[in-house]
Amino acid sequence: MSKATKRKHVTKEVLDRYVLPEENQRIVKVLGGRGNNLHEIETPQGETYLVSMPTKFRKNVWIKRGDFVLIQPIEEGEKVKAEIFAILYADQIKYIQSQGKWPKEFDPEQAVSANVEPDSSSNDSDDSSGNDDLFVNTNRPQCVYESSDSSENSESDSSENEAKK
Template identity: 40%
Template sequence: MGKKQTAELLLNIDDFQLQNGQQYAQVMGPRGNHQHEVEFTDGSRKLVTLPPKFRNLVWVKRGHFVVVDPSMGTVSEKVGGEIVHVLFPKHIKMLQQQGQWPGQFSTSKTNDSQPPLRQEEDDDSQDDGDDDLFVNNNRPVLSESESSESDSD
């Protein structure tokens, strides 16, 4: 199977159904040698491998969602399965609409297309303009009593 065919397979999972034993998981982070630690819906964590057909096509990062088949990829005692699908946001949205997405992974996202509502400010709060100034966090903040003591030395 060529890279183009694999990419089409990866992006085109309109009729996706979990097979026997497959589970949804969230990636906790890479552990090296094409292995990733994932957390399943029940809270358990396992080490899984990324098969060679996905390695040059997609990056799996912390927080991404994948479908894991625990029966595949059990090369060693530590590895508990293989990533079968990498889910993109459009796939997750489709699965949520179909009611197949697990509630443990549901997140409350705000609608990014709408800007946040601005709260009305009182005229009294505009008198003090010090809150609007840039604060440099790389420098220690000295109070007035500390700065006057250091000047007198």
């Protein structure tokens, strides 16, 4: 199988597969990448440790801080205690919540009541277009453009020029 075909199938599987956590699987929140395909996660109980990304996801699917993943524990690790089984996106999270399997510690309502803004909301007032999942590059400075009336500027410039003559 070529790289492009593999990437297409893995991406389709990640986006279209709706899974519920089994007995030995847990839903956790990603705190950040630690390099070498390792990610630091936080369990609903507040415990943090490292998990590894399986080979099929590497260079095909990316996860970032604040994403939710489904993990499966592994027995042979001391620092790395689990492996990522599935990456959960908004539709998959809604499905798990509708089935009553979502951990109450990760509920957005509790985050609001604890005066913490939930991860899925944004500060923009034009959210109605459904662009919540779009990536925002935080490495670029945010530019604010001020509009000014060009006729006022040109009149003041011309009056200054006449006064100088």
